[in-house]
Amino acid sequence: MNILILGGGGREHALAWAFRQNPKCDRLIVAPGNAGIAAIARCAALEITDGAAVVGFCEEQAIDLVVIGPEAPLASGVADSLRAAGIAVFGPSREAARLEASKAFTKEICDACGAPTAGWARFTDAAAARAHVAARGAPIVVKADGLAGGKGVTVAMTEAEALTAIDAAFGGAFGDAGTELVIEEFMAGEEASFFVLCDGATCLPIGSAQDHKRVGEGDTGPNTGGMGAYSPAPVLTEALQARVMAEIVKPTIAEMARRGTPFQGVLYAGLMIEDGRARLVEYNVRFGDPECQVLMMRLGAQALDLVHACAEGRLAEMTVNWADDHALTVVLAAEGYPGDTRKGGVIGGLDGLPETATQMLFHAGTATQEGRVVANGGRVLNATGRGATLAEAQARAYALADAVDWPEGFYRRDIGWRAL
Numbered sequence: 001m002n003i004l005i006l007g008g009g010g011r012e013h014a015l016a017w018a019f020r021q022n023p024k025c026d027r028l029i030v031a032p033g034n035a036g037i038a039a040i041a042r043c044a045a046l047e048i049t050d051g052a053a054v055v056g057f058c059e060e061q062a063i064d065l066v067v068i069g070p071e072a073p074l075a076s077g078v079a080d081s082l083r084a085a086g087i088a089v090f091g092p093s094r095e096a097a098r099l100e101a102s103k104a105f106t107k108e109i110c111d112a113c114g115a116p117t118a119g120w121a122r123f124t125d126a127a128a129a130r131a132h133v134a135a136r137g138a139p140i141v142v143k144a145d146g147l148a149g150g151k152g153v154t155v156a157m158t159e160a161e162a163l164t165a166i167d168a169a170f171g172g173a174f175g176d177a178g179t180e181l182v183i184e185e186f187m188a189g190e191e192a193s194f195f196v197l198c199d200g201a202t203c204l205p206i207g208s209a210q211d212h213k214r215v216g217e218g219d220t221g222p223n224t225g226g227m228g229a230y231s232p233a234p235v236l237t238e239a240l241q242a243r244v245m246a247e248i249v250k251p252t253i254a255e256m257a258r259r260g261t262p263f264q265g266v267l268y269a270g271l272m273i274e275d276g277r278a279r280l281v282e283y284n285v286r287f288g289d290p291e292c293q294v295l296m297m298r299l300g301a302q303a304l305d306l307v308h309a310c311a312e313g314r315l316a317e318m319t320v321n322w323a324d325d326h327a328l329t330v331v332l333a334a335e336g337y338p339g340d341t342r343k344g345g346v347i348g349g350l351d352g353l354p355e356t357a358t359q360m361l362f363h364a365g366t367a368t369q370e371g372r373v374v375a376n377g378g379r380v381l382n383a384t385g386r387g388a389t390l391a392e393a394q395a396r397a398y399a400l401a402d403a404v405d406w407p408e409g410f411y412r413r414d415i416g417w418r419a420l
């Protein structure tokens with residue numbers, strides 16, 4: 001099978017690494033890829049949000065399966081173009097991708113199918129939004145409706161913070177994404193992520209994870225795309241997973257199908273867990289980054305069979321071979337992240353690192369310049385370990401991170417603390 005993966009981060013490196021272990025994987029192309037991916041796949045330059053360009057590339061390269069990593073090509077309908085051209089694709093249609101692209105849409109779906117989530121209201125003008133905050137008080141959560149690169153959510157502990165967020169959004173801080181706001185009840189509890197493959201009808205859980213969103217140790221400082229993650233999430237017990245499937249995931253999938261916009265791909269449910277009950281915080285319609293790295297480390301070669309079956313509507317035939325294992329990944333980021341970072345810093349210490357089923361250094365924002373690997377983004381490397389216990393996985397991940405020689409990089413030393 002010839003496979004094209006769209007994306008070029010740690011998530012896509014982990015997908016490529018897992019697929020490569022499966023004998024069904026023949027040619028593997030990743031667009032745009034990165035320096036680490038280039039060692040196991042061909043990297044191609046391609047406008048990945050342009051459906052016609054992606055279809056043309058697939059026809060030229062005899063691609064049998066396309067796996068879409070990031071949200072941008074999903075939100076721009078690349079999966080629709082591929083399906084229309086008869087090319088198997090893992091990833092939802094533009095309509096189904098609204099589960100991530102519009103917070104108000106997700107809330108409507110939750111209300112329509114009875115999935116537990118925070119109480120909410122939507123606003124298109126500042127005065128009404130401000131009056132709502134005054135009536136409800138803090139803490140309260142203000143969200144730009146659209147995709148805002150992870151920056152559109154303010155968990156306001158005071159009314160003043162909420163009002164500032166409202167004014168920023170209507171003042172244009174998030175562009176079109178902020179012309180509509182969702183204001184939500186604040187939910188207390190512990191967050192966890194749950195990943196479920198869906199082929200439109202059948203849903204198959206493939207694992208849970210928890211991430212560390214804040215840049216600083218002890219979960220302090222500004223929010224990021226994620227500084228590390230581990231799987232499984234101890235808080236998501238088997239019993240709770242069964243309830244989440246019955247109360248949240250399956251009703252959502254059924255509602256999407258009922259509307260004539262079935263969801264195909266991976267549904268990533270962000271959950272808030274309090275007193276043994278889970279409520280939905282948000283959906284993403286793709287693998288998390290860096291959550292994908294720990295899921296792929298645990299699934300290995302079967303990931304390709306699962307994703308392929310999902311794309312072809314054959315999930316009902318599939319089971320997941322669970323190992324009683326743990327994985328943990330540590331993000332190495334460039335100085336300044338999540339703010340501005342410098343590109344081009346040389347990364348050493350990469351030769352001779354172990355690349356095994358229990359230790360993998362996935363590349364995220366890296367590139368090759370004059371034969372050397374250099375930093376090319378904010379989150380740059382993902383040191384990932386797997387083990388029989390979370391502590392063992394953590395030790396293996398940090399051994400890799402410590403071996404990297406990159407003076408301009410930093411990483412948190414406490415990934416996994418909550419579970420350990």
Ligand code: AMP
Pocket residue numbers: 118141143150153155184185186187188191270281282
């Ligand atoms: P979202 O983009 O909707 O996932 O929001 C980003 C983060 O904001 C979440 O991961 C939570 O940590 C936090 N958050 C979002 N909604 C709520 C809520 N209703 N109550 C408490 N925290 C929330």
Ligand code: GLY
Pocket residue numbers: 211225226284287288289290291
């Ligand atoms: N790590 C969070 C995300 O991928 O959305």
